[in-house]
Amino acid sequence: MGKVYIIVISLLVFASCDNQVKKNTDIRKQKKEIIRKDSIVKKKYPDYLNNDFLMGKFDPSRHKRFVRIEDKYTNKHNIYLDKDAYQSFLKMYQDAYNDGFKLKIISATRFFDYQKGIWERNWKKRKKIKNPVKRALDILKFSSMPGTSRHHWGTEVDLNVLENSYYTKGEGKKIFDWMTKNAHKYGFCRPYTAGRPFGYNEEKWHWSYMPVSKLYTRYAKENMKDEYIKGFSGSETAKQIEITKKYILGINKHCF
Ligand SMILES: [Zn+2]
Numbered sequence: 001m002g003k004v005y006i007i008v009i010s011l012l013v014f015a016s017c018d019n020q021v022k023k024n025t026d027i028r029k030q031k032k033e034i035i036r037k038d039s040i041v042k043k044k045y046p047d048y049l050n051n052d053f054l055m056g057k058f059d060p061s062r063h064k065r066f067v068r069i070e071d072k073y074t075n076k077h078n079i080y081l082d083k084d085a086y087q088s089f090l091k092m093y094q095d096a097y098n099d100g101f102k103l104k105i106i107s108a109t110r111f112f113d114y115q116k117g118i119w120e121r122n123w124k125k126r127k128k129i130k131n132p133v134k135r136a137l138d139i140l141k142f143s144s145m146p147g148t149s150r151h152h153w154g155t156e157v158d159l160n161v162l163e164n165s166y167y168t169k170g171e172g173k174k175i176f177d178w179m180t181k182n183a184h185k186y187g188f189c190r191p192y193t194a195g196r197p198f199g200y201n202e203e204k205w206h207w208s209y210m211p212v213s214k215l216y217t218r219y220a221k222e223n224m225k226d227e228y229i230k231g232f233s234g235s236e237t238a239k240q241i242e243i244t245k246k247y248i249l250g251i252n253k254h255c256f
Contacts, residue, residue, distance in 0.1 A: 045215065054224060056111040059111070060109045075104060081105075081108045082153070082154035082209065084209065089103075119232055122139040132236065135237075136241060144200065145238065146231070147231075148247050150248075189208050189255040191208050217255070226238045
């Protein structure tokens with residue numbers, strides 16, 4: 001009888017050990033799967049790309065993706081551009097020049113605090129508008145909310161003259177027509193076209209270097225949230241305005 005007990009107990013112990021081993025193997029498999037999926041997600045984007053980068057919270061003069069724009073291509077000093085965007089811009093500049101047009105960069109990378117300075121000035125100027133959402137929307141007609149500007153990314157340039165009417169006649173129209181016909185050959189796209197349902201107003205002078213900005217737009221779509229936009233007057237309106245959906249992602253669909 002005693003022997004039978006020992007055999008039964010031994011079998012139970014073996015069975016439970018076997019179950020435990022199986023469980024452990026399953027957990028290890030699951031863990032491996034999570035790590036594998038995680039590395040795929042991480043590989044989809046370069047290591048420097050995160051929400052702080054998207055919101056311009058870095059110093060372009062020290063960032064590996066950025067180069068200083070030579071003075072002959074801009075009316076500013078010490079402004080920066082993504083290095084691939086810059087290389088492609090130089091080719092476009094040369095071809096436009098050979099066709100008789102001079103492209104001048106008026107604005108390129110703008111970091112968060114710079115955009116914050118512009119925003120705060122505009123916020124104070126509109127102190128008569130008591131409703132904060134209305135006040136923010138009024139500023140958004142002309143300039144972007146800190147953290148939501150594509151200019152943070154280094155892939156964007158404002159060219160020649162910051163006025164839509166300039167591009168409807170004479171020299172401006174010629175430049176605009178040349179850009180409309182040729183910019184895509186160098187990877188540039190115009191994100192702020194007319195007739196979009198929402199977002200920033202039309203800007204005929206603003207061009208985006210798609211091979212890089214497309215990746216950032218996708219990252220923003222997957223990771224950016226309105227509540228991350230903060231640190232300046234009126235930032236609490238970001239959520240009500242749906243700043244991510246309507247402004248960051250409210251661009252010409254051909255620039256996605
Ligand atoms: Zn611009």
